Amino acid sequence: xxxxxxxxxxxxxxxxxxxxxxxxxxxxxxxxxxxxxxxxxxxxxxxxxxxxxxxxxxxxxxxxxxxxxxxxxxxxxxxxxxxxxxxxxxxxxxxxxxxxxxxxxxxxxxxxxxxxxxxxxxxxxxxxxxxxxxxxxxxxxxxxxxxxxxxxxxxxxxxxxxxxxxxxxxxxxxxxxxxxxxxxxxxxxxxxxxxxxxxxxxxxxxxxxxxxxxxxxxxxxxxxxxxxxxxxxxxxxxxxxxxxxxxxxxxxxxxxxxxxxxxxxxxxxxxxxxxxxxxxxxxxxxxxxxxxxxxxxxxxxxxxxxxxxxxxxxxxxxxxxxxxxxxxxxxxxxxxxxxxxxxxxxxxxxxxxxx
Amino acid sequence: xxxxxxxxxxxxxxxxxxxxxxxxxxxxxxxxxxxxxxxxxxxxxxxxxxxxxxxxxxxxxxxxxxxxxxxxxxxxxxxxxxxxxxxxxxxxxxxxxxxxxxxxxxxxxxxxxxxxxxxxxxxxxxxxxxxxxxxxxxxxxxxxxxxxxxxxxxxxxxxxxxxxxxxxxxxxxxxxxxxxxxxxxxxxxxxxxxxxxxxxxxxxxxxxxxxxxxxxxxxxxxxxxxxxxxxxxxxxxxxxxxxxxxxxxxxxxxxxxxxxxxxxxxxxxxxxxxxxxxxxxxxxxxxxxxxxxxxxxxxxxxxxxxxxxxxxxxxxxxxxxxxxxxxxxxxxxxxxxxxxxxxxxxxxxxxxxxxxxxxxxxxxxxxxxxxxxxxxxxxxxxxxxxxxxxxxxxxxxxxxxxxxxxxxxxxxxxxxxxxxxxxxxxxxxxxxxxxxxxxxxxxxxxxxxxxxxxxxxxxxxxxxxxxxxxxxxxxxxxxxxxxxxxxxxxxxxxxxxxxxxxxxxxxxxxxxxxxxxxxxxxxxxxxxxxxxxxxxxxxxxxx
Numbered sequence: 001x002x003x004x005x006x007x008x009x010x011x012x013x014x015x016x017x018x019x020x021x022x023x024x025x026x027x028x029x030x031x032x033x034x035x036x037x038x039x040x041x042x043x044x045x046x047x048x049x050x051x052x053x054x055x056x057x058x059x060x061x062x063x064x065x066x067x068x069x070x071x072x073x074x075x076x077x078x079x080x081x082x083x084x085x086x087x088x089x090x091x092x093x094x095x096x097x098x099x100x101x102x103x104x105x106x107x108x109x110x111x112x113x114x115x116x117x118x119x120x121x122x123x124x125x126x127x128x129x130x131x132x133x134x135x136x137x138x139x140x141x142x143x144x145x146x147x148x149x150x151x152x153x154x155x156x157x158x159x160x161x162x163x164x165x166x167x168x169x170x171x172x173x174x175x176x177x178x179x180x181x182x183x184x185x186x187x188x189x190x191x192x193x194x195x196x197x198x199x200x201x202x203x204x205x206x207x208x209x210x211x212x213x214x215x216x217x218x219x220x221x222x223x224x225x226x227x228x229x230x231x232x233x234x235x236x237x238x239x240x241x242x243x244x245x246x247x248x249x250x251x252x253x254x255x256x257x258x259x260x261x262x263x264x265x266x267x268x269x270x271x272x273x274x275x276x277x278x279x280x281x282x283x284x285x286x287x288x289x290x291x292x293x294x295x296x297x298x299x300x301x302x303x304x305x306x307x308x309x310x311x312x313x314x315x316x317x318x319x320x321x322x323x324x325x326x327x328x329x330x331x332x333x334x335x336x337x338x339x340x341x342x343x344x345x346x347x348x349x350x351x352x353x354x355x
Numbered sequence: 356x357x358x359x360x361x362x363x364x365x366x367x368x369x370x371x372x373x374x375x376x377x378x379x380x381x382x383x384x385x386x387x388x389x390x391x392x393x394x395x396x397x398x399x400x401x402x403x404x405x406x407x408x409x410x411x412x413x414x415x416x417x418x419x420x421x422x423x424x425x426x427x428x429x430x431x432x433x434x435x436x437x438x439x440x441x442x443x444x445x446x447x448x449x450x451x452x453x454x455x456x457x458x459x460x461x462x463x464x465x466x467x468x469x470x471x472x473x474x475x476x477x478x479x480x481x482x483x484x485x486x487x488x489x490x491x492x493x494x495x496x497x498x499x500x501x502x503x504x505x506x507x508x509x510x511x512x513x514x515x516x517x518x519x520x521x522x523x524x525x526x527x528x529x530x531x532x533x534x535x536x537x538x539x540x541x542x543x544x545x546x547x548x549x550x551x552x553x554x555x556x557x558x559x560x561x562x563x564x565x566x567x568x569x570x571x572x573x574x575x576x577x578x579x580x581x582x583x584x585x586x587x588x589x590x591x592x593x594x595x596x597x598x599x600x601x602x603x604x605x606x607x608x609x610x611x612x613x614x615x616x617x618x619x620x621x622x623x624x625x626x627x628x629x630x631x632x633x634x635x636x637x638x639x640x641x642x643x644x645x646x647x648x649x650x651x652x653x654x655x656x657x658x659x660x661x662x663x664x665x666x667x668x669x670x671x672x673x674x675x676x677x678x679x680x681x682x683x684x685x686x687x688x689x690x691x692x693x694x695x696x697x698x699x700x701x702x703x704x705x706x707x708x709x710x711x712x713x714x715x716x717x718x719x720x721x722x723x724x725x726x727x728x729x730x731x732x733x734x735x736x737x738x739x740x741x742x743x744x745x746x747x748x749x750x751x752x753x754x755x756x757x758x759x760x761x762x763x764x765x766x767x768x769x770x771x772x773x774x775x776x777x778x779x780x781x782x783x784x785x786x787x788x789x790x791x792x793x794x795x796x797x798x799x800x801x802x803x804x805x806x807x808x809x810x811x812x813x814x815x816x817x818x819x820x821x822x823x824x825x826x827x828x829x830x831x832x833x834x835x836x837x838x839x840x841x842x843x844x845x846x847x848x849x850x851x852x853x854x855x856x857x858x859x860x861x862x863x864x865x866x867x868x869x870x871x872x873x874x875x876x877x878x879x880x881x882x883x884x885x886x887x888x889x890x891x892x893x894x895x896x897x898x
Contacts, residue, residue, distance in 0.1 A: 043850060049861035051676060069850035072861060076587035077733055077846045084740050088747070088762045090850070104590070175574045177584065213493035213574035215866040218468070225469035225487035237866065245670045245869060248470035346588040350402040355576055 041067045042286035045082060047075035047096040048273060052306035060293045066286045075101045075179075082110050087280045092287040095275035098179045099136070100186060102274050103339020106133040111276035114288050122295040122313045127272055129336065134276030136335070137294050138303045139310035141328065142184055142269045144259040145238060146230045147223050151257070158262045159188070159269070162230065163203025171204060172219040172231035175212040176349035180234060184269050185348060186341035190333045191266050194344060202352040212355050217241060217249075224252040239308025239321055260328035267331040271338065272312065366810055370708035373701045374720055377781050380738040381726050384603060387596030395585055395594045404581060411578040414499060414570075415560050421503040422559045423552055425652060426510025431544060432649070434518035435526070435536070437634040438642040444649040445515075446890035451656030452508040452832070453882030455839035457568030458859060458875045460501045461868045462660040464572075465667070467492050472663070493573040502563050504656045509562075510555035512828065513790065517551040518544065523632040554790055557609065558783060561728045564602065568841065578602055579731050586734075599734050606729040661879060667872035675862075675870050679853070684877060687854040690769065690844075691837035694776035695830050698784040701777070702829065703822070706788045707814065710797055728782035732842030739775040739847060740766065772847040776837050783836055784829045791825025792818075831889045835882040855881075 046053070049072055057068040071078070075096040082091050082105075094105055105111055111133040119128075119135055127136030144156060155166075162171050174181065188197040209228030219231035220241060241253035260268045275294075277287045293299055300311040304319045311318060432438075433445050465471055467490040474490060477483045492500070518526075525547060529539045567579050578598070586595035637645055708720075727735055743766035747754075751762050765771060795818065803813040819826075841860050848857070855874045862871035 049865055054676070071848060071850055071852075072857065073845040074733075074864075077736065077842070080737050081740050081846060084737070084744055085763065085766070086744070088744070090761070090763060090767055175571075175576075177571060177576075177580060177588075182588070210488075210491075211494070211574060213491075214464070214572065217866045218464075218493075221469040222487070225474070226484075227487050240867070245674060246470060248475050252470055343589045346584060347398060350398065350584075353402075355574055 039283045039286065040065055041069055042283045042290050043069045043071075043090050043092045044290070045071050045073070045078045045091045045094045045278075046275075047073065047078060047101070050307055052302060055306075056294065056299050056302060057290075059299075060290060063293070064286075064289060066289065068290065079105055079108070079110065082278060083108060089278060089280055090282075091278045092281040092283045093275050093290060094278055095137075095273070097140075097271075097273040098183055098338070099272050099274065099335035100179065100183050100338040100342045102129070102134045102272075102276060103336045104342070105276060106131070106336075107339065110279055112279045112281070112284075114277045114284065114291075116288055116292060118292045119288070119295060122292070122297075122300075122315075124312070124314060126332075127274075127312050127335070129276070130334070134274050135291055135295065136272035136274040136312050137291075138273045138300075138307075139270050139312055140273070141235045141260065141310065141330070142180060142232060142271065143235055144230055144232055144261050145220055145223065145256045146259060147226075148255060148257045150229045153257060153259055156230075156259045156261065158265055159184075159232075160200055160262075162232075163200055163207060167207045167230065169207065169209055170229040171207040172209050172222050172228040173204065173212060173233075174215055174219060176346070176354045178215075180216075180271065182342055182345045182349075183271050183338040184232070185345035186338045187269050187331055187333055189341040189344055189348075190337035191331070194348070197345070198348045198352060201348050201354055205352050205354050220256060221249075221252055224255055235310075235322075235325065236308040242321065243308075258325055260326070262331075263329050267329040270310075270330045272335060273309070366704065366711060367708055370705045373705055374708075374723070377701075377727065377778055378723055380735060380742055380778055381603070381730070384596055384599050384730065384734070384738065387593065387600040388604065390593050390597060392597070393591070393594060395589050395591045396597065399581060399585065399594065399598075403576070407576050407578050407581045410495065410576060411564070413495065414502070414575075414577060415563050417499045418502040418506070418563050419556045419560050421499065422507040422510050423556050425503065426507045426555060427514055427545075427548070427552055429507075429649065429652065430511050430515035430518055430548075431540060432645050433515055434632055435635060436637045436645065438637040438645045440646050440649065444646075444653065446886065447653055447657070448649065449508045449512055449886050449890075450653070450883055451505050452512075452835060453879045453886060454505050454657065454660055455568075455841075455856070455859075455875075455878065456501055456505045456562075456566060457572065457841075457863070458664075458871070458878075459505045459660055460498070460569040460572055461863055461871070462663050462875075463492055463497075463501060465868055466659070466663050472666075495575055498569055498573050498575055501569055502559070502566075504652070506559045506562055507652075507656070509558045509832075510552060512832075513551040513555040513787075514548050516824065516828070517548050517790075517794075519632055526632055550793065551790060554786055558786060560609065561606065561782065564606070564729050565731050567731055567733070582731055582734060595734075599730055603726055603729055606726060607723075661876070664872040664876050664879070667869040668876060671869045671872065675873065677873065680858075680873070680877065683853050683855045683858055683874065684881070686852060687838055687856065687878070688881065690773060690776065690854065691834045694773050694780065694837050695784070695833040697773070698777055698781055698833050699788065699826055699830050701781060702785040702788040703826070705785060706792045707818070709789070710792060710800070711810070726782075727778045728780070732779065732840070733846065735779055736775060736843050736846040739771065739778065739843075743771045743774075767849050769849055769852070772844065772849070772852075775843045775847050776840065779840075779843060780833050780836055784833045787825050787829030787832060788822070791822045791829075794825070795821045827889055827892060831885050834885060838878050838882055 044057075057070070061067055071091075073081075075098065078094065078096075079101065082089050082094060085091070094110065096102060106129060113132045115132050123135050127139070129135070144162075146153075146156065161167075176182065185197055185201060188200055192200075209222070214222075216233040216237040217240075219233050220238065222228055223231055235258070238253055238256070238258060241249045244250055244253070262268055275291060277284055277291075281287055295313055297313060297316045300313040300316040303309045304311050304316070304322060308319075308321060310322060429448055433441060433448075467473055469487060471490075474485060474487070477485055491497070525543055526539060529543045534542065565579070567583065570577050570579065582595050582598045582602070585591045585598060744763070747763050747766050750764070754762060754764055761767075799817050799821070800813055803817045804810070808816065839856060841856050844854055844857055845860060848854075855878045858874035859871045859878065862868070862874075
């Protein structure tokens with residue numbers, strides 16, 4: 001029976017290729033092309049969608065002559081695709097905006113260890129995987145923003161303090177399907193244990209100004225609208241709003257204060273964008289070159305300038321805007337913990353009713 | 356006899372193969388029902404499942420009820436009456452279909468939120484600080500509004516064509532016998548258009564069930580949320596597939612009910628001359644309110660979001676790279692065009708199967724092949740990847756013989772993406788073709804066969820000309836749906852292949868909705884253009 005179905009499938013494909021081929025031809029011949037000697041390509045699966053990334057790839061191509069082929073998608077789906085393609089995968093590098101997903105890729109055996117002096121020099125050790133399976137490329141901090149008129153920075157201290165009664169009905173944050181929130185809770189599980197983390201999540205839910213909705217930017221707007229007084233969001237969204245084409249968004253962003261929590265205690269939650277070389281990569285050297293390029297000062301400066309992310313490379317000076325927000329103490333946990341605790345955090349969110 | 360037997364074989368054989376292919380990826384999902392439950396299932400069941408299920412049910416039932424009310428009432432008014440702007444509204448009311456619901460969701464939120472035009476104007480022009488919760492659209496009623504206003508054309512289109520062409524004699528008879536408009540509506544129109552209403556509404560329901568974009572952004576947890584949460588969040592594919600399988604079970608149930616409701620009643624053409632219904636002229640306040648109603652729906656579903664998108668395009672013009680937009684347009688049109696063509700051909704073959712073979716199974720089988728439409732795109736996508744990689748492995752010796760230096764050929768080509776579109780959107784094309792077949796019935800075909808023509812000849816000479824309308828409308832709807840499609844395109848595309856919808860996703864997923872407006876407008880523009888072309892074509896058709 002199964003054989004018959006397969007036979008039927010082949011038949012349909014022949015049919016399909018008959019009508020789809022002339023157009024599809026150009027495309028597939030392009031990806032079949034690297035028959036000639038030294039490969040001048042690197043195939044990237046990326047879950048980052050910024051225009052600035054494309055500019056960097058173009059620049060990389062100009063400098064090295066290596067063409068960057070792209071499939072952009074969502075992290076989980078791309079990982080699933082690599083997993084199913086197995087050894088035959090065309091992917092050389094997987095890039096995503098969450099350390100938890102990087103960990104999962106490593107855990108599923110999709111990455112290989114790579115090392116290079118340049119990478120070690122450009123990327124601090126705590127932003128590399130312990131087995132050198134993946135490397136961080138940009139940093140993002142998940143901070144608090146507040147209404148400057150109703151809240152003074154002196155009232156603020158830690159993420160944990162947001163569960164106190166005084167914040168009842170004043171706290172804004174997006175939904176739990178969002179991976180930034182999952183990683184935030186995962187970091188608390190790592191630091192304080194599951195019990196405490198669950199208490200925190202339950203306390204947050206009790207203090208919500210409204211059921212979670214929208215993205216990070218929407219939380220900022222909700223403060224301006226007076227729905228709540230304090231929100232948790234990623235820093236670069238605030239940067240984007242400050243530089244928005246829409247004057248109303250700029251006004252909102254300017255009315256907000258930014259606060260880096262847990263400075264006296266465990267540090268502010270940071271996550272990374274990062275990438276790893278796929279296990280069965282056929283263009284491994286090119287993939288490493290691309291990693292080196294992206295962590296080099298020039299690309300790092302571009303990330304900070306155009307996308308308001310914190311550079312991972314210490315030698316790069318951050319931009320005026322990032323500097324104006326000040327230096328801050330970061331959480332000191334292995335980033336892989338964001339991955340190991342991811343499932344636990346989802347279960348906790350469900351249990352405490354964080355939508 | 357010998358000859359016709361051979362023909363039956365060709366038609367039925369290809370129909371069975373097509374149905375098997377369409378159903379194949381779903382097979383893995385249906386199998387999931389029988390796997391034992393684990394602790395994640397227990398967790399879901401204890402904490403969230405019932406709230407997800409009830410939210411989904413409310414969403415589906417409310418959207419279905421509202422799309423039917425709006426779609427049917429508009430179809431009835433257009434089919435029965437003459438009033439100002441009728442000829443414009445007749446086709447313009449289909450236009451909301453050109454806006455992908457999730458773009459609509461982002462756009463409406465953009466209009467009503469704190470920095471949006473409404474609140475800003477109130478604040479700055481009139482100095483009014485309004486309660487922001489009045490303008491909060493990101494909730495269950497908001498999502499119902501979004502789905503209704505952008506999906507009602509499914510019901511409207513199908514019902515209007517039915518009412519204005521097919522039922523004229525029945526409605527006229529009712530009028531002649533002295534029934535008023537209300538009684539005619541409830542006693543004649545409603546019962547006879549049941550089939551098209553249910554056909555349109557079931558598309559709406561399936562679309563709402565498989566959509567993830569709107570509910571995710573609005574923070575509404577539905578059944579789809581549960582599928583994604585268990586799969587990607589908990590890494591538990593088994594439970595996730597079990598959930599998807601339950602969803603499919605529900606859809607099968609709905610489809611059965613639909614069949615049951617259709618019953619044995621057939622309202623096929625009783626004469627070769629299908630006359631349009633003579634229109635009743637409306638005047639005064641009646642005319643004004645009917646025109647007003649049409650315009651309000653039209654504005655909500657099309658003008659308002661489009662104007663907002665144009666505003667954003669102007670605001671962000673020059674800030675995003677646009678050199679390659681023509682390539683995206685070409686790619687979008689190409690894949691949508693190819694897939695839609697194949698779908699219609701397949702639907703014609705499968706639809707004919709239901710008429711060639713008798714018995715209950717023959718009626719049910721084609722229905723099963725549309726199951727794919729109920730499952731979230733990402734789930735279908737992964738099933739398709741798995742199937743194609745398996746296929747590539749099987750074909751590896753062939754590739755070697757042809758001296759390819761790679762083992763993945765089909766799964767890195769556009770063929771994979773196009774096949775996935777076909778599996779997913781077959782339902783839409785089939786629905787249109789099937790109702791076309793229903794409408795023409797079997798009388799003319801039987802006559803042709805009796806006069807000695809073969810099935811194939813009959814099909815091209817008799818069936819095809821009568822199906823023209825259904826073929827074109829089916830093609831256009833599938834084409835537009837594929838233009839708007841996101842999850843399959845994202846995951847299954849080959850390297851460096853971008854379409855307009857992947858561009859929209861790229862910006863929207865980073866909360867840059869203003870930057871997404873250019874590509875959104877192009878999708879809407881192309882869709883609207885094809886609707887207009889379609890309309891012109893239908894108009895020229897001799898009635």
